[in-house]
Amino acid sequence: MDRFGLIGDPIKTSGSPALFRAAYSDKVQADGTPYGYDLIEGSDFESSYSRFLSDYKAINVTAPFKEKAYARVLALAAEGKGLISGPVAKIGATNLLVKTGNGIEAHNSDFTGIIVAVAEAYYPGITREFLKEYGDRFFIKIHQFFRACLDRTFTREPQALVVGCGGAGRAAAVAAAEMGFATVLMNRTPEKAKAIADELPEYGFIVDPLTDFKEAVKECDLVIYTLPAALDEIRELSADDYAGRDSGHGKVILEANYKNPSFGEEERIKMISADATYIEGKKWLLSQALTGYSLMTGIEPDLSAMENAQK
Known part of the structure; x- marks a missing residue:
């Protein structure tokens, strides 16, 4: 056993x-x-x-x-x-x-979980389809598919903003870059973001100060928020800030915190009006578990049962 x-x-x-x-x-x-x-x-x-x-x-x-x-x-x-x-x-x-x-x-299922959750936002249903077709390594195929379709998904090089540079933030930065996004790092302590950029020069990370948060959100196609608490600037974001820059798809916002979300009901209403997609922390947690449990056991988990367990 x-x-x-x-x-x-x-x-x-x-x-x-x-x-x-x-x-x-x-x-x-x-x-x-x-x-x-x-x-x-x-x-x-x-x-x-x-x-x-x-x-x-x-x-x-x-x-x-x-x-x-x-x-x-x-x-x-x-x-x-x-x-x-x-x-x-x-x-x-x-x-x-x-x-x-x-x-x-x-x-690292933080990394694979981000890839699956983000890909699902752009291609609804891909998780279940690829899990059924490819089994326990489905997330590798999802990653390959997303990269292969990058030029068809976006009309220009897509940009990502990663807010927070702790453990989850570092995994998010690597995941965004590996998916093909030009990635901006932002942290309360900018030296921490710069250290990641210096350690991983192959990704060409750009470091921005938190004072540029609102403008960076507006300019990026994907926002991954990993800070444990909400920035005051979040309340200042408008529906226009959440609107997608690319004609092919609305903006995607992924939040790591599933216990105390930083993007509340008012923010989500603005996202909906801007045709943006919000990925709540529980969704990332589910994607982490789905990819991790596949690796642990070597067999396909029951996605529907896992989704029901989170309700």
């Missing part, structure tokens, strides 16, 4: 177990046992990582262990006992570890 779980601290209120149970509620493993998902809470990384090694096939990793888990697999990869995906190496953090025949693989 394979076991799955989550390490981090604190994680008692995590929604991951409910989503996992929904994803595999009608499935059993090869030996007939149901799929289970445990919370492995503890402040000591070494203890939690040892539990993973001894008892689990795959685990999700949350704060404060994402960078430590990445460093551990990076060391294993140097010995030929681990594998780090390209995006994980760019982000410098992992939130998913999977045991394989080639060692421990490190992935």
Whole structure:
């Protein structure tokens, strides 16, 4: 029997177990046992990582262990006992570890979740269609499809704005750039945004101050907001600021915070009037879980059941 779980601290209120149970509620493993998902809470990384090694096939990793888990697999990869995906190496953090025949693989479902959620906004129904056709690696095909259709989706090079440069913001920046967006970084501490831009020169990140927030939102096609609290400037945005710059599609706004959204009802009304698409934090969480659980188990999760679990 394979076991799955989550390490981090604190994680008692995590929604991951409910989503996992929904994803595999009608499935059993090869030996007939149901799929289970445990919370492995503890402040000591070494203890939690040892539990993973001894008892689990795959685990999700949350704060404060994402960078430590990445460093551990990076060391294993140097010995030929681990594998780090390209995006994980760019982000410098992992939130998913999977045991394989080639060692421990490190992935980042923040990255894959953004790609799936954004692609779904531009191509409604693509998630379910590609999941059915391509199985557990459906998100790779979605990424390839989005890049291949970039010239048909936009009439010029699309631009993205990533607000906040913490762990989620860094994953968002890499995801936006990998999807083909010219990406602007914005953070309360501009030095943090500049550090990311300097570390990843291949993406050509542009760093803007928060004082340019309103203008940057208006100019960009995709806005990914990862700050934990709302900027006062959000209330100053008009429907015109949310209007799409490209004739082919309205603006897309993705928010990371699913517990206390920064874009409230008034802002969403403005988005609707401007034909903009708002991706709430729960949608990103669902996309993270969908891509992550596929990697963990190697089989297709039940998307409809996961969606119902969030209602």
